[in-house]
Amino acid sequence: MKQSTKTRPDLKKLEEGILGGDRVILGQAITLIESNLDADQTVASALLERILPSTGNSIRIGITGVPGVGKSTFIEAFGKYITGQNKTLAVLTIDPTSPITKGSILGDKTRMEVLSKDPMAFIRPTASSLAMGGVANKTREAMLLCEAAGFQVIIVETVGVGQSEISVKNMVDFFLLLVLAGAGDELQGMKKGILEIADAILVTKSDGDNIKPAREAQAMYQQSFHVFPEQRSGWRPVALTTSAQTGEGIEDVWKLIINFTQSGKQSGHFVQNRNQQTIAWFREHLKILLESDLQKFETVQQKRRNLEQALVSLSIPPQTAARQLLETYHQAVRDSAT
Numbered sequence: 001m002k003q004s005t006k007t008r009p010d011l012k013k014l015e016e017g018i019l020g021g022d023r024v025i026l027g028q029a030i031t032l033i034e035s036n037l038d039a040d041q042t043v044a045s046a047l048l049e050r051i052l053p054s055t056g057n058s059i060r061i062g063i064t065g066v067p068g069v070g071k072s073t074f075i076e077a078f079g080k081y082i083t084g085q086n087k088t089l090a091v092l093t094i095d096p097t098s099p100i101t102k103g104s105i106l107g108d109k110t111r112m113e114v115l116s117k118d119p120m121a122f123i124r125p126t127a128s129s130l131a132m133g134g135v136a137n138k139t140r141e142a143m144l145l146c147e148a149a150g151f152q153v154i155i156v157e158t159v160g161v162g163q164s165e166i167s168v169k170n171m172v173d174f175f176l177l178l179v180l181a182g183a184g185d186e187l188q189g190m191k192k193g194i195l196e197i198a199d200a201i202l203v204t205k206s207d208g209d210n211i212k213p214a215r216e217a218q219a220m221y222q223q224s225f226h227v228f229p230e231q232r233s234g235w236r237p238v239a240l241t242t243s244a245q246t247g248e249g250i251e252d253v254w255k256l257i258i259n260f261t262q263s264g265k266q267s268g269h270f271v272q273n274r275n276q277q278t279i280a281w282f283r284e285h286l287k288i289l290l291e292s293d294l295q296k297f298e299t300v301q302q303k304r305r306n307l308e309q310a311l312v313s314l315s316i317p318p319q320t321a322a323r324q325l326l327e328t329y330h331q332a333v334r335d336s337a338t
Helices: 011-019 021-033 038-054 073-083 140-147 164-169 192-197 208-227 252-266 270-292 298-312 320-336
Strands: 059-064 087-093 121-127 153-157 176-177 200-203 238-241
Touching: 011 021, 011 038, 011 140, 021 038, 021 121, 038 140, 059 073, 059 252, 059 320, 073 087, 073 153, 073 252, 121 140, 121 153, 121 208, 140 153, 140 320, 153 164, 176 192, 192 208, 200 208, 208 238, 238 252, 252 270, 270 298, 298 320
Parallel strands: 059 153, 059 176, 087 121, 087 153, 176 200, 200 238
Antiparallel strands: none
16 A cells, blocks of 8 residues: 655744744644644644643634624624734634535635735634534644734634534633624523623624614623623623624724733633633543544444444443443453553
8 A cells, every 4th residue: 555655744843933923834733733644643742732831822712603693794893903903813713514525615714805814814714524513623722823823812713503602612711692683582592501601792783774773682681691690700791782894892892802801810710711721621632532542442342332232222221331331441451552
């Protein structure tokens, strides 16, 4: 069989390029961490270890909302405001995955044409690869690379499906939920859990004939926050309106995020939240590695298939099946070590 002649990226060159803010090398590094090849993952892990001391200095903002709410339009207007404040911005957009090509369908560089040409901004569209929640598997690692490259603000945009709201909340400092006015009974249509985790709700497209409905929706959302328990940080969520066309509300959103960040740093919640997220990332990655390791042993896979058949035939409870599979895995590991 013909061996792959792919040239592995030079680790030192990647490190120096990222720390030097080289956009081309940053893109190459993100592609590297997204690779499923073991050899690429080895280099990616080493790279993350090297650049880790240069991470953590950005403001991480998560933005989500249902398709059609105007996420990309808002992010472009918001992003232009941020770069106008002399802040560098990285936008990591997670697009739906094509079932045919496995690539990104929407292509945010096309949807954010103006922002993509801004020298202060970097946009990276990434296919979700059908990951649960619409959040790409390596979004967190890409965020660290962008921080090491010197970006001061990082926005993570999701496709807004399934559990994406929870996923993005667990990797950012500030979580912004975009909603539309006049789209039916907003509070009935909005899951209570999403409202509880939002740091702010933004009613978009507040312009023209939609100004009054947007403000009515804003008041309704603001009132709804009072029935929810106070967040651990002590922060009380805020509802705002905005228009990407007129620019109304854009500055208010930025000021709100700065206020949230500063108060979180003063109270200690900012650091505590990031520490908890880091531990959660570690535990999640450990689960992924353990599941991957299970796939390596044919005896374990055969045992799994047998147990699954036993489960559907009600011959064994799930708890017992799980313990038996774990024992088989332990034995396989012992056997492989001898």
